[in-house]
Amino acid sequence: MPRERRFRADNLMETIHTVAWMKQVAREARRNERILGLVPTMGALHEGHLSLVREAQGQCAPVVVSIFVNPTQFGPAEDFQKYPRTLEADRAALQKMGVDYIFAPPPEEVYQEGFRTFVDVEGLNARLEGRTRPGHFRGVATVVLKLFEIVQPRFAFFGRKDAQQVRIIRQMAADLNLDAQVVVCPIVREADGLALSSRNAYLNGDERRAATALYRSLDAVQREIAAGERDVARLVAAMRRVIDAESKVSLDYAEIVDADTFEPALALRKSCYALIAAGVGSTRLIDNALIDADGEAVRVTV
Ligand code: AMP
Numbered sequence: 001m002p003r004e005r006r007f008r009a010d011n012l013m014e015t016i017h018t019v020a021w022m023k024q025v026a027r028e029a030r031r032n033e034r035i036l037g038l039v040p041t042m043g044a045l046h047e048g049h050l051s052l053v054r055e056a057q058g059q060c061a062p063v064v065v066s067i068f069v070n071p072t073q074f075g076p077a078e079d080f081q082k083y084p085r086t087l088e089a090d091r092a093a094l095q096k097m098g099v100d101y102i103f104a105p106p107p108e109e110v111y112q113e114g115f116r117t118f119v120d121v122e123g124l125n126a127r128l129e130g131r132t133r134p135g136h137f138r139g140v141a142t143v144v145l146k147l148f149e150i151v152q153p154r155f156a157f158f159g160r161k162d163a164q165q166v167r168i169i170r171q172m173a174a175d176l177n178l179d180a181q182v183v184v185c186p187i188v189r190e191a192d193g194l195a196l197s198s199r200n201a202y203l204n205g206d207e208r209r210a211a212t213a214l215y216r217s218l219d220a221v222q223r224e225i226a227a228g229e230r231d232v233a234r235l236v237a238a239m240r241r242v243i244d245a246e247s248k249v250s251l252d253y254a255e256i257v258d259a260d261t262f263e264p265a266l267a268l269r270k271s272c273y274a275l276i277a278a279g280v281g282s283t284r285l286i287d288n289a290l291i292d293a294d295g296e297a298v299r300v301t302v
Pocket residue numbers: 040041042043047048049051052157158159160161162185186187188189195196197198
């Protein structure tokens with residue numbers, strides 16, 4: 001078989017359930033100097049996930065998509081049990097795209113009896129998502145480090161949808177001298193602006209309509225900035241106004257933060273994020289816009 005076909009024999013995608021076999025495949029890819037790309041997900045795949053896969057396929061072969069609902073990143077009162085699990089549909093979508101491997105281990109493969117080692121990216125993990133979801137980023141950093149060890153990717157693809165998560169993973173990769181290069185991909189949205197999320201499946205009709213408030217609050221920031229507004233407090237107030245006007249949506253936080261520290265930005269300087277988190281019914285959603293300031297010129301990417 002020609003060498004470059006080795007990872008796509010007959011276009012058959014392989015689903016790997018054990019750490020040992022995944023490591024074996026990763027080792028072989030490395031030995032053959034293949035550029036392995038990893039797309040970590042929790043499954044219930046949507047177009048946002050698939051955009052990461054497409055990006056990975058443009059840069060890497062083979063591509064591994066991990067599907068693992070990671071128990072350590074869910075709080076005790078969170079939706080770990082009811083989180084959507086749609087492995088067969090996920091598999092069909094990835095097969096159609098020509099993905100090489102799915103890594104879908106059961107929890108006990110990843111967390112063996114007696115597991116007691118965690119990664120904490122201090123400081124960056126304490127505010128915003130980390131404050132509302134204590135321990136969340138410790139679970140995320142730990143599982144991503146484990147995935148990097150098991151899959152040995154040269155590139156790993158993440159969505160800007162989870163901006164604080166990406167910042168934390170980048171910090172971990174730098175601090176721990178990890179080989180994987182972290183690639184950040186744009187947010188994929190519905191036609192009405194709602195950012196795609198596996199949790200959107202929880203929304204009923206009214207909630208689905210109300211959920212666009214998150215996007216609309218970011219759009220308000222974009223419009224205010226286009227109209228010349230530069231004051232951070234007034235921009236945050238504009239975000240809040242949109243959320244407050246929607247009775248089905250309860251604000252968790254609306255902030256404009258420095259993209260490096262994730263501390264509140266005092267002025268629009270360098271890169272910032274407008275971050276929003278809100279409950280829609282019993283579903284918690286997050287979204288963000290990237291604000292790039294260069295002198296008076298400010299570019300907003302929602
Ligand atoms: P999850 O399955 O929610 O853990 O997400 C897996 C990856 O997909 C993460 O890197 C997310 O940031 C990314 N992702 C989720 N939703 C979107 C979206 N709407 N656009 C782009 N990337 C996304």
